[in-house]
Amino acid sequence: MGWVQNTNAKIARSAVGRYFKLEGSGHARERKGAVFSTEIRAGLAGFFAMAYILAVNASILSESGGTCVCNGRSDDPICEVNEEYLLCIAEVKRDLVTATAAISALSSFCMGLFANLPVSLAPGMGLNAYFAYTVVGFHGTGGTPYSVALTAIFVEGWIFFALALFGMRQWLARAIPRSIKLATSVGIGLFLTIIGEGIGLLQGATSTPLVLAGCTSDSFDEDGLCLDSAKMRNPQLWIGIFCGGVLTVMLMMYRVKGAIIAGILLVSIISWPRTTSLTYFPYTAVGNDAFDFFRKVVDFHRISKTLVVQQWDISEYGGQFGLALITFLYVDILDCTGTLYSMARFANVMDPVTEDFEGSSVAYMVDAISISIGSLLGCSPVTAFVESGAGISEGGRTGLTSMVTGICFFISVFFAPIFASIPPWATGCVLVLVGSMMMPAVTEINWQYMGDAIPAFVTIAVMPFTYSIANGLIAGICLYILINTLVYVVEKASGGRIVPHNKATKDPWTWRIPGGVLPPWMKRAAGGKKDFWRADPLPVSDSSSDTPGAEKMARTNSTELAKGQPVLVPEHAQEKRA
Template identity: 70%
Template sequence: MGFKSWIHDTNLRVARSPVGRWFRLENSGHPKERKGSFFFTELRAGLATFFAMAYIISVNSNITSETGGTCICPAESMNDHCATNTEYLLCVQEVKRDLVTATAAIAALSTFCMGLFANLPIALAPGMGLNAYFAYTVVGVHGAGMIPYRVALTAVFVEGWVFFGLTLIGMRQWLARALPASIKLATGCGIGLYLALIGLTYSAGIGLVQGGVDTPIELAGCANQYFDPDTGLCLNSEKMRSATMWVGIFCGGVLTALLMMYRVKGAVIIGILLVSIISWPRTTPVTYFPYTDLGTSMFDFFKKVVTFHPIKHLLVAQEWDISGHGSQFGLAFITFLYVDILDTTGTMYSMARFAGAIDERTQDFEGSAAAYMVDAISISIGSLLGSPPVTAFVESGAGISEGGKTGLTSCMTGIAFFISVFFAPIFASIPAWATGCTLVIVGALMAKAAADINWRYYGDAIPAFLTIAIMPFTYSIAYGLIAGILSYITLNGTAWILEKASGGRIVPPNRDESDPWSWNVPGGMFPPWMKRAAKGQKDFWRRDEENPGSYSPESLSSVQQDHRTIGKHQ
């Protein structure tokens, strides 16, 4: 028996087993088996997804640890937000290690459950963009933002359960479909620019730009010792001379982009690892482990290579007394909720369509209710581990393009994330300049949504542009969304009022080119299971086509037509 024959026979045996029928593999005999889905193809696709998105372990820990986590900055060091307090920074390093474990753990659990219960090849992890909003706006660098870290985790926890409730009653799906198309497209693009800006800064990137005095933002790129002590800016003579910046640009940016151009699998991981390996020796100008107390502490942890790092500082760190943060807590909660509706729902729909799981008649996809519930519960569980909101990842497309069609792909990705939990020292030792260009590249991929915005009609174009521009310029996703929605309501609401008041005489000349919008979207507000329950169907959780004892109106009329045809022939 040759190797190919063994692969074929194994695929066939697995497909005919209970595992194959559960995941609806081809040849499983399931009425809705997914053509072209085979066991080994699904495993390979799962690994492709993992290598495409494994960067989130280091990037999320780098970004979120900027908040300081549960570490407390002494009052005497508040002037510089503990940027020079060694004891505090050592605590932050522990938080970063906790976040490596937390990110890998919640990605493993949520992705595996997505595959097992929703049977979709979609991976979940703490979301890019949302983690930046969490770190730099809600909590702020070393806690200088709107609300403390513990209160922010409470907002995330509550959001997850609100999400779960919205999913049960179908409101989440309705909101995602009812939002104006221009705002939905602009949100992804704006978040992309926001991520790119973060990747270019010092705190979580390559250090190419920094806040200015005479200008809002200035060119930087100098080593730490060449900052002007009076202004905090780079000395003019030392700009663009940082060795770590150039290593990040060429090895983490240019090389990664070239590999992506040639469709090399795992291009992002290759770029990150190359920059990290260059930065690990302690005797080079670009070392991540300088001979300081902080550098030595990081190097001692790095030398362990393989170890399980338990979460010490962040486990169940919520603060439920929000009396002193009411309005800011509400703003953070609503923004998390809204961005998640757009981000996760949009990503799931696009990935389900890519995998061929969309029902064109209903514009829904198989396992959508289970997928939304897994996502919602994962958000709350992730907050208990100290993580920002969990969301679906567009990198799932890497696995789908490798042939992944079922939940087996996600299960394999989840197992790979679980194994990565035991390599915390490696992931915790990836420097910010190794992941900065990754953020820029991810931003570039997200910006392609701008091509689909309706630029012909100003009522759609201007709100979309404001959404895109305000996000990076104010360093806040929330303000971008507020600007976009309010401008959309103002412009289009005023035009509607003028049209009604003038009896239809005052109308924008090209109003017919605007994107159609209505709150009454196809499919209605309530989910199918609720409609079936309202009709008295006892097994309301089953789709109509899966229940041999019930028929949808379309299927019933089809059956009646078949009977009439048979009668004519008899």
């Protein structure tokens, strides 16, 4: 036995091993395959899969303008070429790199420490786009100031905390029709793809919504459109496509860890020299300022423009504030809850009877508090990251995985000059790739029954076409209610004689959820258990000793989940569920 195995065995038998339920700890609910060295490796893999968020989130949120004030002129109403405004935005971007790293570090570490789940948190993709381009708007053109939007996020976090504390968050997530849940993921993926035009491939037009672009900055006509002779001639476009896109895809196909961050770094390194035609640091006031910050390399950047800038007087923005708050609530419920459930299944810590996972209430509360703290730093809502699957696929089974990821994010706080100098054409293809990763959900939508299919399709289509996640959600839910209510009314009025020919294929929907609405801790308290904060042994654990082959089935289920295959449930569990 080598020193690694000896170390693993010693830690497993220690108080740390027992707390995190490592294999060999002697804990009644120890997790199979949970080994200390594997957890460390899994945490590093998770960080490299998520590290792109530092550059991408700061890039997206800074396009809202942050707290910068645009004094537009008639020829530049939204300050697209105003140097003073652009310098302010550059400072906001640096603030947001630090803020993103800080909140990702804190939230991921706390998720591992308190919930003991291998799931990491960071400002969510999709929600940051909705925040920047719909609520606040590009350079503040959305009607809701940056400071008011952050207030909505702060309030949302505490509403989430209350919902999680009393078990309502789980119920609300289950109450949404399955087809709309799946369509939301697909629609956000397409929305991210549109936002990925940071590579400069597309631009808005007059005769059509979008046209092919790819011009250099000096190749636009008087209407701001790309000249036909200059289309697809921008070297930044091609570097972004081949190095940030094609190369990243190839690395991902061969399962190279950190493929996304590798593509981003390669494009960035190519774009940093100032003597090339695709440099990110041109010899302008903005370019000089960015290059001066970049040269520091290692530096702790103090947040100056986005720290605690909430505006509590929302009387002038009541309607916009309410819409933003409701949309953040709804989208975050779907996003975080869906991700936590999928990652918990992947890590094999689900209870097949109650369809809940270990530490669910604590996990939701950590997420909720992280949302509010993140807003104080200037960030959009924090959520569970599906890239946590990279760590789980490396063998991560406990909270040690996400704690290691959190420590890595903390270290990255001191490398803000590097992450703030990543150009948009380095992250554009990443957004397209992230969007493509969200597409598999489209195959799970029930396309057979139009009452499910049409609302789902409308949800998917409206999000990218209107540049708004909120519009897609509202359209899909309203259409679902309208269609299915009319079908119900016609069926009742006709005495059950007039029904759609394939109604039997409709996705089932009910407001009742397995295991009830109340969270486990509240049930234990109501049952008179003094240490109600301690979880009872899972029914699966009890049955595993009584049912031959149950342990093998658990391992098989974990493998099948990783492959996206259906999972077998033991007969005794099916009887309990029934």
